[in-house]
Amino acid sequence: MIHSVQRRWYPLSFAVAALVLLPLSVLLLSWHEIDTTIWAHLWETQLPRLLGNTLVLVLGVAAGVLLLGVSLAWLTSLCEFPGRRWLDWALMLPFAIPAYVLAFVFIGLLDFAGPVQTAAREWFGSGVRFPRVRSTGGVVLVLVLVFYPYVYLLARSAFIAQGRGLMEAARVLGRTPWQAFWHVALPMAWPAIGAGLALAMMETLADFGAVAVFNFDTFTTAIYKTWYGFFSLTSATQLASLLLLAVMLVLYGERRARGVPRASAERKRAAPLYRLHGWRAFAASAWCGLVLLCAFVIPLIQLLVWIWQRGRFDLDSRYVGLIVHSLSLGALAALITVSVALLMAFARRQAPVRPVKAAVGLANLGYALPGSVLAVSIMLAFSFIDRHLLGPAAEWLAIDPKPVLLGSLGALLLAYLVRFMAVAFGPLESSLARIRPSLPQASRSLGVGGPALFMRIYLPLLVPGTLSAALLVFVDVLKEMPATLLMRPFGWDTLAVRVFEMTSEGAWARAALPAITLVLVGLLPVILLIRRSARL
Amino acid sequence: MQAYKGILTALALAAASGIASAADEVVVYSSRIEDLIKPVFDAYTEETGVKVSYITDKEAPLMARIKAEGENTPADLLLTVDAGNLWQAEQMGILQPLDSEIVKQNIPPQYRSSTGAWTGLSLRARTIVYSTERVDPKELSTYEALADEQWEGRLCLRTSKKVYNQSLTATLIEAHGAEKTEEILKGWVNNLATDAFADDTALIQAIDAGLCDVGIVNTYYYGRLHKENPDLQAKLFWPNQQDRGVHVNLSGIGLTKHAPHPEAARKLVEWLTGEKAQGMFAAINQEYPANPDVAPSEEVSAWGEFKADTVPVEIAGKRQAEAIMLMDRAGWR
Numbered sequence: 084m085i086h087s088v089q090r091r092w093y094p095l096s097f098a099v100a101a102l103v104l105l106p107l108s109v110l111l112l113s114w115h116e117i118d119t120t121i122w123a124h125l126w127e128t129q130l131p132r133l134l135g136n137t138l139v140l141v142l143g144v145a146a147g148v149l150l151l152g153v154s155l156a157w158l159t160s161l162c163e164f165p166g167r168r169w170l171d172w173a174l175m176l177p178f179a180i181p182a183y184v185l186a187f188v189f190i191g192l193l194d195f196a197g198p199v200q201t202a203a204r205e206w207f208g209s210g211v212r213f214p215r216v217r218s219t220g221g222v223v224l225v226l227v228l229v230f231y232p233y234v235y236l237l238a239r240s241a242f243i244a245q246g247r248g249l250m251e252a253a254r255v256l257g258r259t260p261w262q263a264f265w266h267v268a269l270p271m272a273w274p275a276i277g278a279g280l281a282l283a284m285m286e287t288l289a290d291f292g293a294v295a296v297f298n299f300d301t302f303t304t305a306i307y308k309t310w311y312g313f314f315s316l317t318s319a320t321q322l323a324s325l326l327l328l329a330v331m332l333v334l335y336g337e338r339r340a341r342g343v344p345r346a347s348a349e350r351k352r353a354a355p356l357y358r359l360h361g362w363r364a365f366a367a368s369a370w371c372g373l374v375l376l377c378a379f380v381i382p383l384i385q386l387l388v389w390i391w392q393r394g395r396f397d398l399d400s401r402y403v404g405l406i407v408h409s410l411s412l413g414a415l416a417a418l419i420t421v422s423v424a425l426l427m428a429f430a431r432r433q434a435p436v437r438p439v440k441a442a443v444g445l446a447n448l449g450y451a452l453p454g455s456v457l458a459v460s461i462m463l464a465f466s467f468i469d470r471h472l473l474g475p476a477a478e479w480l481a482i483d484p485k486p487v488l489l490g491s492l493g494a495l496l497l498a499y500l501v502r503f504m505a506v507a508f509g510p511l512e513s514s515l516a517r518i519r520p521s522l523p524q525a526s527r528s529l530g531v532g533g534p535a536l537f538m539r540i541y542l543p544l545l546v547p548g549t550l551s552a553a554l555l556v557f558v559d560v561l562k563e564m565p566a567t568l569l570m571r572p573f574g575w576d577t578l579a580v581r582v583f584e585m586t587s588e589g590a591w592a593r594a595a596l597p598a599i600t601l602v603l604v605g606l607l608p609v610i611l612l613i614r615r616s617a618r619l
Numbered sequence: 620m621q622a623y624k625g626i627l628t629a630l631a632l633a634a635a636s637g638i639a640s641a642a643d644e645v646v647v648y649s650s651r652i653e654d655l656i657k658p659v660f661d662a663y664t665e666e667t668g669v670k671v672s673y674i675t676d677k678e679a680p681l682m683a684r685i686k687a688e689g690e691n692t693p694a695d696l697l698l699t700v701d702a703g704n705l706w707q708a709e710q711m712g713i714l715q716p717l718d719s720e721i722v723k724q725n726i727p728p729q730y731r732s733s734t735g736a737w738t739g740l741s742l743r744a745r746t747i748v749y750s751t752e753r754v755d756p757k758e759l760s761t762y763e764a765l766a767d768e769q770w771e772g773r774l775c776l777r778t779s780k781k782v783y784n785q786s787l788t789a790t791l792i793e794a795h796g797a798e799k800t801e802e803i804l805k806g807w808v809n810n811l812a813t814d815a816f817a818d819d820t821a822l823i824q825a826i827d828a829g830l831c832d833v834g835i836v837n838t839y840y841y842g843r844l845h846k847e848n849p850d851l852q853a854k855l856f857w858p859n860q861q862d863r864g865v866h867v868n869l870s871g872i873g874l875t876k877h878a879p880h881p882e883a884a885r886k887l888v889e890w891l892t893g894e895k896a897q898g899m900f901a902a903i904n905q906e907y908p909a910n911p912d913v914a915p916s917e918e919v920s921a922w923g924e925f926k927a928d929t930v931p932v933e934i935a936g937k938r939q940a941e942a943i944m945l946m947d948r949a950g951w952r
Binding site for chain 1: 646652653654672673674675676677678679680681683684687688689691693707710711778780782785813814815816817818819820821824825827828829830840843847939940943944947948952
């Protein structure tokens with residue numbers, strides 16, 4: 084009897100999974116032939132170093148985003164110190180900066196020929212030595228600074244949702260504040276933190292833009308090299324499917340570590356638990372301020388300087404179109420992706436049976452693939468549908484058999500859906516998990532079910548999670564490059580496309596104008612969201 | 620439910636935004652960026668009334684897209700940087716012969732495909748750049764000589780992942796064979812002052828700032844920096860003038876196999892190789908016109924004349940994979 088209710092979720096979850104599976108199956112099909120020359124070469128000269136690099140990068144970024152994300156979320160959500168009110172939302176701002184932009188700002192500013200080292204040489208003589216900027220440490224730092232907001236955003240809303248009651252109970256039972264944090268608050272918030280961490284790690288694995296600026300070789304750069312250099316798309320997709328395997332392990336580990344999500348109702352934001360005084364208050368302000376400075380303020384200033392020097396003549400009426408395109412793609416993609424992710428999250432909650440769980444898991448895999456590889460797989464899959472399904476259908480209907488999907492806006496939006504499903508799913512699932520099953524049960528027993536139940540119980544409780552999800556997708560779509568480049572309809576140039584055009588010619592300074600416009604456009608929803616969730 | 624509405628909207632949009640293709644239109648897939656092609660295409664439209672639509676991306680995804688679209692492709696022309704990419708496109712079977720006497724007259728054979736599938740439009744010299752403060756140009760001679768001990772800790776290179784370096788290496792292999800080339804590359808890597816750069820601009824700036832003394836770059840990157848900063852402490856040097864000449868690559872264009880407007884596309888290519896377009900196309904990015912009857916811009920001419928390598932640029936494509944493997948073995952990152 085439970086089964087028939089659960090089965091209702093099958094068609095939907097399977098359909099979405101199939102959509103993601105389509106491009107993934109392109110990856111798997113690539114294994115039908117193996118170019119042994121390329122593989123032997125990769126194995127002998129590349130792979131050991133690349134795997135080492137990638138491992139160090141992912142672990143370094145994971146440690147960094149945990150440290151930054153959790154500590155900042157804890158401070159701004161449960162403590163009171165000077166500047167907390169605005170740092171609370173300002174610390175989300177770095178999320179609007181694409182990784183590749185922070186990377187080229189970081190290098191432009193700090194490398195040997197940059198203003199910092201040049202000034203230092205002028206003041207202290209040419210003997211002054213700096214640590215290597217284009218190094219493993221440099222890449223890790225840059226990626227931590229752009230990806231920590233994933234953990235921050237999710238951990239913060241989890242801490243706020245926990246409220247102070249639990250912590251007070253722990254304190255009453257004789258725990259020190261630190262013990263209470265480690266043994267109560269952190270484990271309770273772990274599902275949310277883990278979801279943020281998984282996103283950051285997947286982004287790191289798939290990142291190409293930032294590591295390319297550093298010329299830091301990772302598994303992903305090898306995929307690109309195999310495709311762009313050896314022109315072996317087959318070997319490149321084979322490598323990509325191995326990357327996918329690694330991601331599945333990460334996700335599986337995260338699921339295992341997350342354990343059973345515990346229910347706790349959303350509640351009004353309580354008064355701060357700890358009022359910090361003296362050096363503690365200073366340290367808290369300084370720590371938050373330092374992160375904001377490095378991840379946002381300094382990069383923004385450097386971009387402005389570049390615009391003043393080179394880019395200000397580039398500003399013309401085209402930017403209106405670029406901004407409108409970026410905004411509409413972001414908004415449409417956010418709407419579609421969040422809606423579908425919400426349905427998937429419900430499916431998993433209402434029908435926690437193996438087929439649905441597997442379908443939901445599959446649907447979340449798109450995020451971890453390097454953007455270009457996913458984009459080309461989606462393109463191949465769509466062109467297959469165009470040619471073998473829609474084409475014959477059109478012929479049968481005696482319509483001109485033109486490609487319907489490829490080169491259309493719809494295809495691009497579907498590609499975004501495949502790519503950013505996981506981004507929307509994480510926050511939605513963790514906020515759904517906080518709704519006690521007793522609540523809808525009670526409501527049903529009072530005769531409210533179906534759509535009314537959704538509108539009156541779930542939706543109001545899901546508002547914060549939905550907003551986080553929509554924001555994450557929106558900003559990610561703004562920053563997204565490879566799929567937009569490959570699948571945009573004619574004339575649909577976006578700000579990210581413009582950044583690509585400038586950076587591909589090494590004209591970093593001229594990329595500053597579209598980059599900063601991108602950041603500013605992305606900022607509005609960030610501020611909006613965070614202010615709204617701060618009032619909860 | 621709301622979500623279903625969203626999906627339906629998306630599908631409706633998808634159906635509504637199918638691409639229309641008019642008769643007087645040419646569609647170009649370009650890996651040369653918009654700023655470098657738009658003025659030229661605009662001039663063509665003004666002169667002939669034929670509209671030129673384009674999208675830009677990197678060449679590998681564009682080529683994959685043309686291949687996937689097959690007979691349905693809206694693309695008439697593929698415009699790329701580096702001949703290696705055009706050669707690959709030809710190997711993938713997504714191009715067809717241009718068959719134009721005008722193109723044959725305008726562009727020398729070493730800058731065209733031997734099968735006529737594509738032609739070069741502008742030339743890009745990859746040459747040596749040196750510090751005017753720490754290097755006497757008399758010390759410089761050839762690319763190969765940069766492997767000498769004299770340059771230990773003084774050389775800067777761009778990443779081996781960039782196709783420009785792969786093409787340069789391919790011509791080295793063509794000239795010396797694999798073994799000797801590996802030796803040269805190992806010498807270069809040994810002489811590096813710092814890790815390979817991600818772009819040529821950063822490399823020239825590093826020479827200007829004093830991190831290294833010599834490097835290998837495409838001339839237009841130098842031109843761009845020199846324009847912004849006339850006091851740049853770096854100059855260009857033309858190597859290998861006693862033997863095969865400076866390594867030259869090109870930005871070129873090919874006709875796609877299933878081009879919907881082949882005639883219009885051919886006319887555009889012919890116009891692009893003609894005098895008016897050649898001057899403009901090259902000058903926008905301070906490159907050299909592929910048509911020898913057209914002189915380079917004043918700025919570019921000021922760098923002096925040089926003897927260019929006459930090896931067919933196709934070599935860059937033929938030996939690209941070999942070159943990459945060799946660069947990997949030599950430890951050039």
